[in-house]
Amino acid sequence: MGCVHEETFRAMRQSIIDGAPEAAATLAQKSFVLGIAPLEAIDQGFVPGMNDVGEQFTLRTVFLPDMMAAAEAMKAAMNVLEPVLKQQGTERPCAGKVILGTAKGDIHEIGKTLVGTLLTAHGFQVHDLGVDVPSDHFAAAAADLAADIVGVSALLTTTMRGQKAVVEAIEHAGLRPRVKVIVGGAPVTRRWAEEIRADGYAKDAMRAVALVQGLMGSHSDTIRVS
């Protein structure tokens, strides 16, 4: 590997930075012809592009729509590469499975969606249950999808209690401590998170990524934020 494919890896990285799904998919196809292993294409081509976008976002030189486009491009590349990975019996090392939703009675969705976007961009598999989600739905989804982490958003002081209900539902379902519960939203504080015995709290989406990475115990080798 290395030098021979340097040029292709650079183009892959660039296709993510450009947020160009067609280019990313074409390059993923091309990797088969060139004999680049799918995992190599992911780790050395596409993921570095995503990391780059993540870094630029924290530096405020890349903006949310750019980030969304990069995530789209990443998805396009993965759609080409993943079936082949499966055929070969190699699984892509997934950074973790996260279930997200807004607490029962609450319809604020922007913060939760943003957290989901950034988690996806950092290699996590995210299942978004939407807004106004009853606590037992969180628990059922966590069991069905074998999730690692459940994230509950609440923007109203009245719906914060829904976060506590999710912690309890996950407990009753016997999923704790394997499944971690994290919470966030404007009225939520670290103290509240401690009070309801949640496993984590983050103030914003970038910190949510760091939190989830920390909880997964892996600043996974392939995916890292600065």
Place this chain on the structure above:
Amino acid sequence: MATQSCADVKPSTTTVRPDLKLLDLSLTERIVAEAFELLINPGVKVATPRAIELLAGAGTRVENGIAHIPESLARCALESVPREFFLYDRAGAAVVHYGGEKVHFDPGSSCLNILDPDTLQPRPAQSGDLVRLVQLTEMLPQFAAQSTAFVCNDVPQEIGDFYRLFLVLLYANKPVITGAFSAPTLQAMLDLLAADAGGGEALKRRPRAVFDVCPSPPLNWSEFAAENLLQLGHAGVPAQMVSMPLAGATAPVTLAGSVVQHAAECISGITIHQLASPGAPIVWGGAPAIFDMSAGCAPMGAIETVMLNMACTQVGKYLGLPTHGYLVATDSKLVDAQAGLESGISAVLGALAGINMISGAGMLDSLACHSLEKLVIDAEAISYAQRLVRGVEAGQETLAASAFAQIGLSGEFLRLKETRALFRSEQYFPSSVIQRGSEARADGQPLCDTFSRARTRVQEVLTSYKRPAMSLEREKSLLEIARREGARVGLQHLPGV
């Protein structure tokens, strides 16, 4: 007639009310036309069976919870909305005039936190904080109405929305901008207002409060919001739609596109509301904002946010409706220069746009935090704005000539009768929050900034507060309802009373 002499020109005494429009007529018409298009396609999500029944019964195609509202039906609803209405204070005076070019201000609503002036940190608000904010607002003439400004942390959250209205009614005479967070508490809040007014009919005749109701962007009347509209229409208590397209995130990125969405959300709300209660008062309102693509937030102090509020208001006025907007707020976390400039600019522009009710004063941190100090500073910005829209007034006789006829070139304007007679109406006299002149420089005393002057002013105003008169009987019934609601959720005593 180019040769007409100056003497022939009739003296003009008419005053221009300064205003500022962002849309010309053809763009306004395009916005409204596209809003009607959106109501058909993609249509509007409506989650309340009762509202769906009403819409379907009036000829709306409803599929999978999405109502495709025909223009003819929506236009009919727009026709039956009152062009104007009043809010009354407890003493019965019509102090808020929704409609036309009237401009009023009230503090922002439903804050989570208060900025502690000692630590400069936000902390969760308590009942005592709300009481102090209400007392301050009661004493500041810039605010025509109170708002239920905090959700108090020392009150069980199940009745958080109810309890803040209770405290406002207990300590204020002014009308109230409020809102409910759930259907059962809305009923309890209406009970409270009826008790305050001396019965449900009296409340209908002389409403003291207006209730904010939020559609969810884009184009979605959630079960709770639509139910709210129906309940308020039934009670005859004014509803105020707070449509909040966030340009680029929950609405089209262009300002014009977001104004279209705001219009479609308001028109669909009006259609539901008027179908249930034709002729019931409802306000074309909102808190439209852009979405900051870097910070990932809704910046309430951004200039584009102000432009959205102005443009949305203009569309409402074009349709002849009472209007509302969310301004005089900032995204700064402190009461600093950013807070001053964002709040001041938007107070002025909102007044120039002729928005009937401008909510938001006192607020920091994108509507998450209140500050009493900011409220007294914002009051000054509001006075500046109010002075501005009064415009340049012209005297009956001459403008300057008679003054000169009296004193010639001596320059002795200060001793003129005219000066003494008119200076109070010509000039606005700011409170001690605003620093002018040289007094502060004298005696080598340390200079103090706006924030510390505001702290002093807050104390002064609070000291001057007197609780408005209320009959013992009314007070008793308010307390009874509060105890009843409190008992439901295990509240032993009533905090803030």
